[in-house]
Amino acid sequence: MEQVIQLEKVNKWFDDFHVLKDIDLTVTKGQKIVVCGPSGSGKSTMIRCINRLEAHQKGQIVVHGTELTNDLKNIDMIRKNVGMVFQQFNLFPHLSVIDNITLAPIWVKKLPKKEAENIAMTYLEKVKIPEQAQKYPGQLSGGQQQRVAIARSLAMNPDIMLFDEPTSALDPEMIKEVLDVMIQLAEEGMTMLVVTHEMGFAKTVADQMIFMDEGRIVEQATPDEFFNNPKSDRTKLFLSQILNH
Amino acid sequence: MTPNTSPYLSPNKMLNWSKKNLFSSWVNTIMTVIALIFLYEVGTFFLNWAIFKADFINNFRGETITDRTFCSKNIEVGQHGACWAIIFVRFHQFMYGFYPVEEAWRVNLVYAFLPFALIGVLFDKLPLRRVFLYFTFAFPFIAYFMLYGGPGLSVVATNKWGGLLVTLFLGVTGIAMAFPLSILLALGRRSNMPIVKSICVVFIEFIRGVPLITLLFTANVMLPLFLPEGVKPDNLLRALVAVTLFQSAYMAEAIRGGLQAIPKGQIEAAQSLGLNYWQTTRKIILPQALKIAIPPIVNTCIGLFKDTSLVLIIGLFDLLGIGRAALSDITWTKLYYEVYVFVSLIFFIFCFGMSRYSLYLEKKLKTDNS
Numbered sequence A: 001m002e003q004v005i006q007l008e009k010v011n012k013w014f015d016d017f018h019v020l021k022d023i024d025l026t027v028t029k030g031q032k033i034v035v036c037g038p039s040g041s042g043k044s045t046m047i048r049c050i051n052r053l054e055a056h057q058k059g060q061i062v063v064h065g066t067e068l069t070n071d072l073k074n075i076d077m078i079r080k081n082v083g084m085v086f087q088q089f090n091l092f093p094h095l096s097v098i099d100n101i102t103l104a105p106i107w108v109k110k111l112p113k114k115e116a117e118n119i120a121m122t123y124l125e126k127v128k129i130p131e132q133a134q135k136y137p138g139q140l141s142g143g144q145q146q147r148v149a150i151a152r153s154l155a156m157n158p159d160i161m162l163f164d165e166p167t168s169a170l171d172p173e174m175i176k177e178v179l180d181v182m183i184q185l186a187e188e189g190m191t192m193l194v195v196t197h198e199m200g201f202a203k204t205v206a207d208q209m210i211f212m213d214e215g216r217i218v219e220q221a222t223p224d225e226f227f228n229n230p231k232s233d234r235t236k237l238f239l240s241q242i243l244n245h
Numbered sequence B: 001m002t003p004n005t006s007p008y009l010s011p012n013k014m015l016n017w018s019k020k021n022l023f024s025s026w027v028n029t030i031m032t033v034i035a036l037i038f039l040y041e042v043g044t045f046f047l048n049w050a051i052f053k054a055d056f057i058n059n060f061r062g063e064t065i066t067d068r069t070f071c072s073k074n075i076e077v078g079q080h081g082a083c084w085a086i087i088f089v090r091f092h093q094f095m096y097g098f099y100p101v102e103e104a105w106r107v108n109l110v111y112a113f114l115p116f117a118l119i120g121v122l123f124d125k126l127p128l129r130r131v132f133l134y135f136t137f138a139f140p141f142i143a144y145f146m147l148y149g150g151p152g153l154s155v156v157a158t159n160k161w162g163g164l165l166v167t168l169f170l171g172v173t174g175i176a177m178a179f180p181l182s183i184l185l186a187l188g189r190r191s192n193m194p195i196v197k198s199i200c201v202v203f204i205e206f207i208r209g210v211p212l213i214t215l216l217f218t219a220n221v222m223l224p225l226f227l228p229e230g231v232k233p234d235n236l237l238r239a240l241v242a243v244t245l246f247q248s249a250y251m252a253e254a255i256r257g258g259l260q261a262i263p264k265g266q267i268e269a270a271q272s273l274g275l276n277y278w279q280t281t282r283k284i285i286l287p288q289a290l291k292i293a294i295p296p297i298v299n300t301c302i303g304l305f306k307d308t309s310l311v312l313i314i315g316l317f318d319l320l321g322i323g324r325a326a327l328s329d330i331t332w333t334k335l336y337y338e339v340y341v342f343v344s345l346i347f348f349i350f351c352f353g354m355s356r357y358s359l360y361l362e363k364k365l366k367t368d369n370s
Helices: A043-050 A072-081 A097-107 A113-126 A142-154 A172-187 A199-205 A223-228 A233-243 B011-021 B026-052 B085-089 B091-096 B101-122 B129-148 B164-189 B194-208 B212-226 B235-260 B264-272 B277-292 B294-314 B319-328 B336-365
Strands: A003-014 A017-028 A032-036 A058-063 A082-085 A160-164 A191-195 A208-213 A216-221
Touching: A003 A043, A003 A191, A017 A043, A017 A191, A017 A216, A032 A043, A032 A199, A043 A058, A043 A160, A043 A191, A043 A208, A072 A082, A082 A142, A082 B264, A097 A113, A097 A142, A097 B277, A113 A142, A142 A172, A172 A191, A172 A199, A191 A199, A199 A223, A208 A223, A208 A233, A216 A223, A216 A233, B085 B091, B085 B336, B091 B101, B091 B164, B091 B319, B101 B129, B101 B164, B129 B164, B164 B194, B164 B235, B164 B294, B164 B319, B164 B336, B194 B235, B212 B235, B212 B294, B235 B277, B235 B294, B264 B277, B277 B294, B277 B336, B294 B319, B294 B336, B319 B336
Parallel strands: A032 A191, A032 A208, A082 A160, A160 A191
Antiparallel strands: A003 A017, A003 A058, A208 A216
């Protein structure tokens, strides 16, 4: 299998706080990995290192054969191919939905406006809200906003998608519409790294489960193994808390 | 928009409104009546003074007023209002300073075209906006040529400029030149590059820590030291440099306030899409930061527009300076109220205009439902 992301002995500190400790991870093409763990365990930081929103201090991160260093050219190249969806959506409030989506294709990929708009509409249809194209983000519900954010990432035609707790800021009744889009994306073969506590989603979609605690990967297994036969006590405790509430 | 206000004002509605807001209780009614009496007294006094009992060109005997002794109020003391003749007689000076009378059409032409240069910048939905913007970029050169002169036009040195011309020149040019500079300063102050950052911090703090008067004096004395020998920049240019630097420092701080209000997630989202620093700044950060910073930016612009009167101390005659010069003229002396009211009115028109425009902008740029 083609390896698209490799993390080797990755370490990161926020001042004195050691957030990532010797993280090793390999992602192959088309793989769906769900990362879970208690807050402060470094799961968000880990995926944010993959598109260099955070810089790691030790170890090696290689995406598509390009190592992430301070070299801005490499960073830009990797960001073009790696989409990211945030917990707080982070749509641009001063731009309409369609302008949010066409911004990067026009300015980064230098596509003509018309073509970018066609692409944007395709993805808006995919996330099932083409009728909202002319509205502003502030006029949409949380679930709609997050779907626009997914469409915005997809419009750059990335081959890896990172999701940083995409449903954590949503009202419960809106979670499903976002997860449905993500499941559809998974079925189409997208390589996905998802930080989430939606265990139902994890069971449906994940090839691999990762459990992190205190900056380390404590357990990595297939969903079947992970949920039915967790190895470490820490994972068992976490699962019992998250599944039995 | 509040949903329960209909755009139509019916008499019935007004009655209801005043019942609810002006006469809801005894105390409220008394306050309303006192306020109305006060407004009536002040209003009639002022209108009588400024319009109904005032002289404009002729006095009450029908004579043309040529100096203060012809003013009605100086003939029948206590019977008459303002004597606006000073404004009419010296109108040229108020508008153009000591600009030659036969060349004043050049200034008028610039005044007439100024709105066309501004309109493209101010209103983005304008038809043919692109054409207007081209004109905006050409305008400074056209204006300079028209005002100062050159091939085909006689040269009018800037020491002949004065009145509203100097006020507008310093105000408009100062604000226009300070705006891009202040954006760079504000961005520089938040830069990760230590040298750029410290230069911006030192510049902003230094300029803000010094009164404008000091800067004007400094520019007047120091600027020649930085220029090659023999090149003598004129006073107006020196004042413009001082005013621009002063304004850019204040505006930079206003813009920095806007920059700080942008959530970090906005920058991260832009970066994760592959936008570089300048694209992120131009497309994501500045549009939002400037929108937030509109009120403080306009505040500094209004402040600067009025502060241009300080150029009086380095020997330039702005609108207020011309007014004071008129008062010190022995034939017109003691007409303080007329001059100061007139000068205030002109300043007010421009400052109020800026204030209303900022409200319009805020409303237009609002994109959420709140």
